[in-house]
Structure formats: structure tokens, C-alpha cells
Amino acid sequence: MPKYRDENYERRSVHIDDRNYIKEAREMIKGLAVNQVYELYELVLNKLQRYQTDVRQRELEAVKKVIEQHKGLDSSRIYKMKKGYGEMASSAKAKDGNTQKWKKKT
Numbered sequence: 001m002p003k004y005r006d007e008n009y010e011r012r013s014v015h016i017d018d019r020n021y022i023k024e025a026r027e028m029i030k031g032l033a034v035n036q037v038y039e040l041y042e043l044v045l046n047k048l049q050r051y052q053t054d055v056r057q058r059e060l061e062a063v064k065k066v067i068e069q070h071k072g073l074d075s076s077r078i079y080k081m082k083k084g085y086g087e088m089a090s091s092a093k094a095k096d097g098n099t100q101k102w103k104k105k106t
Contacts, residue, residue, distance in 0.1 A: 017055070021062035029066055034073065041067045042081055 044064050
């Protein structure tokens, strides 16, 4: 028999998340070179497509937001990374560009 008859009672304490994810992301990016920031952005975009815990999701979203707002980065390059390849490029095969038409040898 439970000690408390309240329906909303749970044994676990409620965890209040008061971390400043944006500040932590800025501190992490501060010492990186420009190319490393672009690599980190690609990594974050790949990880965001997968499933992770809520805390991890918030961390990745904060890093993504800080990188997008970072001054000194090429916004068009970041946009291309976010958008990805177009339909033709993503569905292309190696033989599409490398085929040679048959010619009769004389």
C-alpha cells in the first residue's frame, strides 16, 4: 500500500533544468577555428536527424543556433549545409556522368 494516496505523487523528485545552453554553446565555439565550426555544424545537423534525449536535443539546438548567429561565417555556406544536396545530386549515380557514347572505331 502506498504511503500517500495522492494520485499525482511520484517517488522521483522533479528535476528542474536551469542550464543556459546558449552560453555553454558559445563557450564551446569560442576557441574553434572557422573550418572547425563548419565541421561542427555538419555534425550537429547529422545528429539532430537522429533520436536523442531531451537534454541532448536542447544542447544540439543551442549549438546550431549559436553557429547560425556567429559573425564571421559564410551564411550561404551554412544555408547550403542545412539545405543539403538538390534532388538531382542526391539521386545521382556514378554512371550518370561517366558514360561515354559508343563510337565506331575506324
